[in-house]
Amino acid sequence: MKRTIGSLLIGLLAGIGIGIYLGWEQFPVEYTNSSLAALAPWYQDEYTVMVAEGYGVDQDVNAALLRLQPLGKDNIFDYVQTLTERYISQSNVPNITPMVALAEAMGRLTPVMEIYRSTPAPQPDALAAP
Amino acid sequence: MRGISILGLLLGLAVGIGLALIYTWEIDPVIERNTAPWQLSDSAREDYVVAVALSYAENQDLQLAFDRLRQLRPSQDVWTVVAQIACERHKRVQVKTNSDVVVMRALEQLYRPQGASGCADGQYPTPAPVNFVTQVPTPFPTSTLTPPATKTPTPVLFTSEPETPFAPTATVSFAGSYVLARINPFCDSDVNGVIQVNVYDNNGQGIAGVPVRVSWAGDQSDLFYTGLVPDEGPEYGDFVMEAGRTYTVAVASAGAAQQSVEAVPCGSDSSLITSYQISFRRED
Numbered sequence: 001m002k003r004t005i006g007s008l009l010i011g012l013l014a015g016i017g018i019g020i021y022l023g024w025e026q027f028p029v030e031y032t033n034s035s036l037a038a039l040a041p042w043y044q045d046e047y048t049v050m051v052a053e054g055y056g057v058d059q060d061v062n063a064a065l066l067r068l069q070p071l072g073k074d075n076i077f078d079y080v081q082t083l084t085e086r087y088i089s090q091s092n093v094p095n096i097t098p099m100v101a102l103a104e105a106m107g108r109l110t111p112v113m114e115i116y117r118s119t120p121a122p123q124p125d126a127l128a129a130p
Numbered sequence: 131m132r133g134i135s136i137l138g139l140l141l142g143l144a145v146g147i148g149l150a151l152i153y154t155w156e157i158d159p160v161i162e163r164n165t166a167p168w169q170l171s172d173s174a175r176e177d178y179v180v181a182v183a184l185s186y187a188e189n190q191d192l193q194l195a196f197d198r199l200r201q202l203r204p205s206q207d208v209w210t211v212v213a214q215i216a217c218e219r220h221k222r223v224q225v226k227t228n229s230d231v232v233v234m235r236a237l238e239q240l241y242r243p244q245g246a247s248g249c250a251d252g253q254y255p256t257p258a259p260v261n262f263v264t265q266v267p268t269p270f271p272t273s274t275l276t277p278p279a280t281k282t283p284t285p286v287l288f289t290s291e292p293e294t295p296f297a298p299t300a301t302v303s304f305a306g307s308y309v310l311a312r313i314n315p316f317c318d319s320d321v322n323g324v325i326q327v328n329v330y331d332n333n334g335q336g337i338a339g340v341p342v343r344v345s346w347a348g349d350q351s352d353l354f355y356t357g358l359v360p361d362e363g364p365e366y367g368d369f370v371m372e373a374g375r376t377y378t379v380a381v382a383s384a385g386a387a388q389q390s391v392e393a394v395p396c397g398s399d400s401s402l403i404t405s406y407q408i409s410f411r412r413e414d
Contacts, residue, residue, distance in 0.1 A: 007138030008145075015146020022147070023154025033171040036178070040164040046198070047181055054184025057236065063229035070177055098188065 037072030044071055048083055052098035061105040081108040088112055168203035175202055179215050180233050187236040195240060212241040213248035220250035239397070255317040256397045308381040310389050311411040315404050317396035323371040323403030325379055325391060328363075329356050329410045336365025337412065341382035344369045353382060373403050381410050 031038065036047065048068060055064040065076060073079040084099040086092075100116040103109055109117070154160075167178055179199065186195040199208035216237040219230075234254040242251065308329070329340045338357025345351035356367040371377055371393035380388035389408055396402040 003133055004135040004138040006133070007135035008142040010134070011139040011142020011144075012146040013142075015143040015148070016150045017146075018143070019147040019150020020154055023151045024160055029155055029159040030169065031165060032169050034165045034169045034174065035171060036174045038165040039170070040166065043165075043167060043201075047178065050181035050185035050198075053188035054181060054236075056188045057184055058229045058232040060227070060229040060232075063227070067177065067181060070174065094189075 035072070036070040039071075045083055047071070048080065049095045049098060052080075052095075052102040055102045055105060056098050061102075064102060064105070077106050077108055080106055081110065084108075085110065085112060088116065167198075167201040170202070176215050176218075178202065179212055180237070183212065183236040183240045184233065186240050187232075207246065209241045209244040209246035212237055213246040213250070216241065216250040217248035220253055252317065305383065306412040308383060308387060308410045308412050310387040310408070312407070312409040313389060313391075314407040315391075316407065317402055317404055319402055321405045323373065323393050324405045325369045325371060325377065326405065326407045327356065327367045327369070327379060327410070328365045328407070329367075329381065329412070330365055331412045336363050338364035340367075340410075342367055342369075342379065343382040344377050344379050346375050346377045371403065379408055 036044070039047065048071070051064050051067045054067065055061065068076050068080070071079070080099070080103050084096070084103045087095045087099055096116050097118065100109070100113045101118060103113060104117060167175070170178060179202070182195050182198045185198075186192065196208060199211065202208070202211065204211045216234060219234065219237075231254050234250060235256055238250060238252075238254065241248070311330070325344065327342050329337045329342070331337055336356070338355075340356045341353055342356065343351055343353050352369065354367050354369060357364040359366050359368070362368075369377075369379075371391075373393050373395070376390060376392045378388050378390045387410065391406045391408070393403050396404050
């Protein structure tokens with residue numbers, strides 16, 4: 001009897017170890033009903049760029065904000081500004097222009113974005129020229 | 131091996147694995163992070179596809195759009211998925227704002243050239259560019275001074291031929307000043323490149339027999355009358371355009387407003403020419 005119980009306990013411990021490995025590592029739960037907030041950061045950034053390009057089409061900043069809300073960011077404005085500045089620092093050229101346009105529409109145009117605006121503001125020198 | 135019961139070991143193993151899987155899959159599953167687009171819910175997938183379509187409308191990069199859509203791992207053709215989402219949005223009447231219309235056009239612009247189709251096909255046509263002609267104000271007519279009477283009376287000439295009897299003419303129904311009331315470009319395969327003119331009076335009643343002049347290429351023109359297509363009402367007249375030409379439409383009366391329209395293709399479908407509904411209103 002002792003032998004059986006001992007074997008059962010050994011098997012139980014080994015089984016738990018194997019089961020945890022299988023359940024968390026080898027065959028973890030795969031979510032198939034996820035929200036945009038659960039997307040991997042890379043996909044979230046790509047989605048934001050697509051929304052920024054969409055803003056270039058409809059020029060509707062409120063619609064862009066509504067499309068970004070499902071990402072679940074605490075502050076969408078901060079997120080757009082940070083992502084835009086990151087793309088600028090990475091010289092991610094294709095994404096910079098639409099992101100700068102969206103950041104500007106959200107009132108988050110920073111000095112580093114200035115030169116990437118599609119219609120840069122005239123320089124004071126140019127205005128002073130005869 | 132004498133101290134181990136194989137049966138007990140296997141039983142413990144099975145129970146242990148079972149308990150651990152219940153715990154790792156149900157009670158404390160791995161935290162959801164780093165999800166890929168194919169794992170999105172239906173509504174999130176729709177948001178994603180809309181973003182892809184808007185992006186394509188801006189950058190026209192079809193390969194990029196295809197790669198992004200493929201990340202959804204759809205069970206069917208990616209373009210069919212886009213068409214289905216456009217159809218669902220159309221059925222659910224999710225088109226309320228201008229931005230919604232832009233989305234519908236972007237979706238259609240993405241799936242239709244790839245051969246997919248759905249119930250939203252052609253529901254949100256891109257309006258053709260319309261060139262409005264600024265009407266030059268007509269100066270007030272100057273009254274012609276009546277020449278002063280001369281002292282010498284004009285001799286009355288007698289002729290042997292009898293005078294032509296005066297025949298009173300009926301009052302012309304279309305007389306008056308006309309203004310452009312409405313212009314509506316549209317795309318319809320049944321009505322390809324047609325100018326549909328409707329002429330109304332101030333009370334909204336159709337007026338038949340109004341001459342409408344269509345001119346193009348500087349020196350060419352054609353005249354047609356309203357009311358010749360009884361099924362369309364007394365106010366209706368139409369003219370078929372040739373692709374690529376610019377036409378000027380006006381009621382053939384003095385000082386009437388005129389409207390220029392272009393026979394441009396409907397979106398990407400070069401075989402379908404934009405048609406126009408132009409309404410004139412008589413100001414009594």
